Amino acid sequence: MIDVRTIDWQSDHIVIIDQTRLPAEVVTRNLHTVPGLIDAIRSLAVRGAPALGVAGALGVMLAARSTADPDEVRALAADLRAARPTAVNLAWGVDRALSRVEEGPGAVEAVAIDTLEADVRLNRALAARAADWLLDRLPAPFNAITHCNAGALACVEWGTALGVLRAVHERGALGHVYADETRPLLQGARLTAWELRGLGIPHTLVVDSAGPSVIARGLVQAVVVGADRIAANGDVVNKIGTYPLALAAARAGIPFVVAAPESTVDPDTPDGAAVEIEVRDPAEVTGGAAPAGTDALNLAFDVTPADLVTAIVTEARVVTPMR
Numbered sequence: 001m002i003d004v005r006t007i008d009w010q011s012d013h014i015v016i017i018d019q020t021r022l023p024a025e026v027v028t029r030n031l032h033t034v035p036g037l038i039d040a041i042r043s044l045a046v047r048g049a050p051a052l053g054v055a056g057a058l059g060v061m062l063a064a065r066s067t068a069d070p071d072e073v074r075a076l077a078a079d080l081r082a083a084r085p086t087a088v089n090l091a092w093g094v095d096r097a098l099s100r101v102e103e104g105p106g107a108v109e110a111v112a113i114d115t116l117e118a119d120v121r122l123n124r125a126l127a128a129r130a131a132d133w134l135l136d137r138l139p140a141p142f143n144a145i146t147h148c149n150a151g152a153l154a155c156v157e158w159g160t161a162l163g164v165l166r167a168v169h170e171r172g173a174l175g176h177v178y179a180d181e182t183r184p185l186l187q188g189a190r191l192t193a194w195e196l197r198g199l200g201i202p203h204t205l206v207v208d209s210a211g212p213s214v215i216a217r218g219l220v221q222a223v224v225v226g227a228d229r230i231a232a233n234g235d236v237v238n239k240i241g242t243y244p245l246a247l248a249a250a251r252a253g254i255p256f257v258v259a260a261p262e263s264t265v266d267p268d269t270p271d272g273a274a275v276e277i278e279v280r281d282p283a284e285v286t287g288g289a290a291p292a293g294t295d296a297l298n299l300a301f302d303v304t305p306a307d308l309v310t311a312i313v314t315e316a317r318v319v320t321p322m323r
Contacts, residue, residue: 004017004026004028005017005156005157006019006046006048006051006152006153006154006155006156006157007046007051007054007055007058007116007156008116008156009058009061009112009113009116010030012032012065013030013031013032013062014030014031014032014037014055014058014059014062015028015029015030015031016028016029016031016040016045016046016055017029017046017153018040018045019044019045019046019047019153019190019191020043020044020045022153022190022191022194023190023191023193023194029045031062032062033062033066034059034062034063034066034076034077034079034080035079037055037058037059037062037080038059038079038080038083040055041055041080041083041084041090042083042084044185047149047153047154047187048149048150048153048154048155048226049087049088049089049090049154049160049226049227049228049229049260049264050089050119050123050154050155050156050160050261050263050264051119051153051154051155051156052084052087052089052090052093053089053090053092053093053115053119053261053263054093054115054116054119054156055090055093056080056081056089056090056091056092056093056094056095056096056097057093057094057096057097057111057112057115057116058093058097058112058115058116059076059077059080059093059094059097060073060076060077060080060093060094060097060098060101060108060112061097061105061108061109061112061113063076063077063080064097064101064104064105064108064109065105065109070101070102073098073101073108074098074101077094077097077098080094081094081095084278085276085278086228086229086237086275086276086277086278086300086301087228087229088228088229088263088264088266088269089228089261089263089264092263093115093263096111096115097111097112097115099111116156119155119156119158119261120155120156120157120158122261122262122315123155123156123158123159123160123163123261123315124158124163125315126160126163126164126259126260126261126313126314126315127158127159127160127163127164127166127167127259128167129313129314129315129318130164130167130224130257130259130311130313130318131164131167131168131171131173133257133311133313133318134164134168134222134224134255134257135168135171135173137255138221138222138255140171140172140173140174141172141173141174141175142168142173142174142175142220142221142222143174143175143176143177143178143219143220143221143222144165144168144174144176144177144178144220144221144222144223144224145177145178145179145180145211145214145215145219145220145222145223145224145245146161146162146165146177146178146179146180146188146192146223146224146225147179147180147182147188147208147211147223147225147238147239147241147242147245148180148182148187148188148192148225148226148238148239148241148242149162149182149187149188149191149192149195150162150163150192150225150226150259151163151166151191151192151195152195153191153195154226159195159226160226160227160259160260160261161224161225161226161257161258161259162192162195162196163259164224164257164259164313165177165201165224166199166201169199169200169201174201175202176202176203176204177196177201177202177203177204178203178204178205178206178211178214178219178220179192179193179196179203179204179205179206180206180207180208180210180211180241180245181205181206181207181208182208182239182241183207183208183241183285184284184285184298185284187239188205189205193205208241208244211241211244211245211248212244212245212247212248213248215245215248215249215251215252215254216248216251216252218252220254221254221255222254222255222256222257223245223246223248223249223254223255223256223257224257224259225238225242225245225256225257225258225259226238226258226259226260227258227259227260227264227312228264228301229264229266229269229275230258230260230264230265230266230312231266231269231270231271231272231274231275231306232266232267232268232269232270232271233270233271233306233321234306234309234312234319234321235271235272235273235303235304235305235306236258236272236303236304236306236309236312237272237275237277237301237302237303237304238258238301238302238304239300239301239302240299240300240301240302241302242302242304243302243303243304243308246304246305246308246309247308249308249310250308255310255311256304256308256309256310257310257311257312257313258304258309258311258312258313259313260312260313260314261314261315262314262315262316264314265312265314272303272304272305273303275301275303277299277300277301277302277303278299278300278301279297279298279299279300280298280300281298282295282296282297282298284296284298285298306321307321309321
């Protein structure tokens with residue numbers, strides 16, 4: 001692995017790893033303005049629910065340093081908050097830092113830096129908790145499948161779902177990881193496989209539609225995924241393609257575990273049906289493959305109903321929805 005944080009603050013600006021350039025090269029970008037940060041978020045140069053929460057808080061700090069007018073800071077923060085509507089962490093980070101705006105830039109900076117540093121500590125804690133939960137129920141070593149990227153690249157420097165598997169691996173209890181490629185932007189193929197290789201974890205990449213068959217064939221004993229929003233009733237919103245894994249896990253009788261920080265739990269959203277699902281550019285699906293003029297519905301996320309979730313693990317607790 002690398003010793004550069006996915007997102008960090010340096011002196012007077014934000015530094016990110018540009019995830020659109022991976023795995024070919026590790027390139028960092030310096031972001032000095034809120035519009036520049038918004039562009040990086042929308043283009044997925046920085047992504048992953050916990051990382052977006054940190055980006056939201058640091059973005060408000062950028063705004064507070066650029067103007068002394070609290071109303072101007074709020075306007076910039078509103079644009080930032082709307083950059084990606086599905087993941088609750090972005091809005092959470094923005095609102096957390098914005099709550100101190102009347103106290104001046106120093107107060108905003110304090111909460112933003114706290115949000116940045118706490119991300120590492122909290123995700124390590126949830127990884128240890130989830131590893132304990134899995135190892136209490138599964139014989140070691142066990143195999144797992146994961147979807148999209150919920151590793152260090154989705155956080156500051158320690159992952160959620162992939163952080164759990166990393167913790168199990170460090171205890172010598174992880175056999176093999178299957179990673180879905182995660183169409184259409186291939187976060188599993190480009191990012192998760194890259195992280196697994198850096199961690200020295202044996203892994204195999206599969207196309208998304210093969211994930212349920214991997215489960216049905218008995219090749220894995222657990223599904224471990226992250227989340228972009230967890231509704232009050234336990235419904236889980238995550239990268240498109242998660243729901244079929246949950247269905248397959250339920251049929252096979254293996255645990256479907258969601259690893260996410262408390263900031264991803266949204267008590268103000270009653271259920272998954274109330275979540276705005278981001279629809280991205282159809283060209284991400286059709287580009288280079290479909291005939292010219294072909295339309296595509298590019299849903300970025302899906303909803304896994306609570307009754308398919310075995311456990312939600314955060315840094316503070318284990319929740320077993322509908323069970």
